[in-house]
Amino acid sequence: MKKDHKDWKIADLGTSKGSHTALNRIITEKLKKLSGLLLQQDSKCWEIGNLCIDLLDNWGLSLGEIAQRANYSKTRISHFHLTARIFGRDQREGYTFQDSLTARQVYLGLPRLNMTPVQIRNKIVKMRSKTTKQVRSYFVHLLMKREMNKSLAKSRKYQPKGTGGLINTCHHADYQSIIPKLPAHSVNLFICDPPFGHKEYIPGNYLSYRTKVGGMRTDCDNSSAEDALAATLPLFKLCLPKLAHGGVLILFQLGGRPDRIEVLQEAQKQGWECSYGLTWNKGSISTGNFVNPYRICSERILVFCRKGEKVEKGQDGMPTPDILDFSTDTSGIGIKMGRGKMKYGDCHLFQKPSTLMEFLVSHHSYPCDLVVSPFGCSGVDAIAAHKLGRRWVYIESNKNNFLYGSGRISQALDSQTTKVG
Numbered sequence: 001m002k003k004d005h006k007d008w009k010i011a012d013l014g015t016s017k018g019s020h021t022a023l024n025r026i027i028t029e030k031l032k033k034l035s036g037l038l039l040q041q042d043s044k045c046w047e048i049g050n051l052c053i054d055l056l057d058n059w060g061l062s063l064g065e066i067a068q069r070a071n072y073s074k075t076r077i078s079h080f081h082l083t084a085r086i087f088g089r090d091q092r093e094g095y096t097f098q099d100s101l102t103a104r105q106v107y108l109g110l111p112r113l114n115m116t117p118v119q120i121r122n123k124i125v126k127m128r129s130k131t132t133k134q135v136r137s138y139f140v141h142l143l144m145k146r147e148m149n150k151s152l153a154k155s156r157k158y159q160p161k162g163t164g165g166l167i168n169t170c171h172h173a174d175y176q177s178i179i180p181k182l183p184a185h186s187v188n189l190f191i192c193d194p195p196f197g198h199k200e201y202i203p204g205n206y207l208s209y210r211t212k213v214g215g216m217r218t219d220c221d222n223s224s225a226e227d228a229l230a231a232t233l234p235l236f237k238l239c240l241p242k243l244a245h246g247g248v249l250i251l252f253q254l255g256g257r258p259d260r261i262e263v264l265q266e267a268q269k270q271g272w273e274c275s276y277g278l279t280w281n282k283g284s285i286s287t288g289n290f291v292n293p294y295r296i297c298s299e300r301i302l303v304f305c306r307k308g309e310k311v312e313k314g315q316d317g318m319p320t321p322d323i324l325d326f327s328t329d330t331s332g333i334g335i336k337m338g339r340g341k342m343k344y345g346d347c348h349l350f351q352k353p354s355t356l357m358e359f360l361v362s363h364h365s366y367p368c369d370l371v372v373s374p375f376g377c378s379g380v381d382a383i384a385a386h387k388l389g390r391r392w393v394y395i396e397s398n399k400n401n402f403l404y405g406s407g408r409i410s411q412a413l414d415s416q417t418t419k420v421g
């Protein structure tokens with residue numbers, strides 16, 4: 001009987017000439033029952049799941065056909081069906097369907113957890129006071145912690161040796177202790193991407209729920225907007241004496257807002273001129289929620305030079321539009337991590353795209369110039385500088401970020417051939 005009906009289509013059932021066959025009637029009855037159960041689904045979830053399995057396995061219907069005939073969402077039908085399949089009849093006693101459904105979703109979404117659905121459900125049962133989102137976030141963090149520990153151990157192996165020198169070296173330090181040690185007029189390009197100060201999730205702020213549970217690193221040494229400003233302002237006084245003739249300081253700032261007056265005033269006071277205010281179009285929306293009228297998909301890039309000097313064209317020699325289109329490396333990465341295509345913790349939320357950094361380095365410096373990255377984090381600036389044949393200095397105060405960034409730099413040094421000219 002099962003074989004005869006494997007190829008049946010719903011359309012055939014409904015339109016076949018003559019009256020319905022006995023089998024046709026059975027299926028119609030089952031679908032009717034299913035529709036009835038779906039209306040009272042809370043108490044009948046397991047039964048719905050069983051019925052779906054029966055219709056699929058014994059009566060040759062597809063999920064789409066069941067959904068169409070029962071006039072119900074295919075996704076929901078699939079939830080009932082798969083949950084009932086994963087948790088067989090002997091594994092249901094004492095557990096709610098919702099616990100089992102969440103366990104199934106965690107099991108399928110986070111294969112790298114290496115836990116069985118039953119183990120996951122046993123943990124979920126103890127979190128009944130939490131929302132489904134909170135439960136999922138717990139498992140993501142569990143996985144992140146495990147994988148980060150692994151990747152930190154790997155990073156330690158890659159830490160550069162002989163960190164005594166200043167140039168082409170990673171410094172685990174506050175930039176305020178390293179920059180004064182650089183020779184006067186030695187730096188051609190400072191690339192400064194200080195924290196913007198959005199540590200906690202606040203609707204509309206930088207850390208959306210998805211990034212919070214998305215598996216990306218979010219460590220940062222400065223939490224509030226005031227902290228971030230305090231970390232930014234000293235740059236101007238410290239960096240000017242180290243700036244080579246014709247050198248430039250690039251400062252990333254939050255997009256979609258007016259440039260901070262405190263920053264512009266301090267720069268001017270210390271003898272800098274803000275020559276350009278560029279917009280980096282990230283190509284994806286990173287902040288904002290549906291309450292705000294604008295969702296921010298850009299950052300500002302302020303280009304400073306010494307007062308009285310001019311920002312010259314760099315090695316690539318071509319003027320470009322003041323809107324820079326470079327998509328972020330971080331968009332969609334949470335999904336890749338969730339699907340196991342990328343390791344948790346192998347990307348930092350604040351990580352800039354390597355294409356953007358290579359553009360900025362080649363636009364504002366020449367081979368053998370010195371590029372300094374006071375807020376080094378993932379090391380992308382130093383890696384771009386090395387790749388383009390510049391000398392570099394990487395500074396990062398946060399220990400986790402330092403291990404991550406310096407590890408990446410060491411790997412890049414091992415694997416990349418320097419491109420000069």
Ligand SMILES: C[S@@+](CC[C@H](N)C(=O)[O-])C[C@H]1O[C@@H](n2cnc3c(N)ncnc32)[C@H](O)[C@@H]1O
Nearest residue numbers: 174175193220221350351352375377378397398
């Ligand atoms: C916005 S992130 C930089 C991201 C970086 N551009 C990248 O692409 O990976 C800012 C970094 O600066 C670090 N930081 C904050 N204050 C610092 C300080 N005074 N000295 C050195 N690093 C600092 C933070 O820990 C954080 O890793």
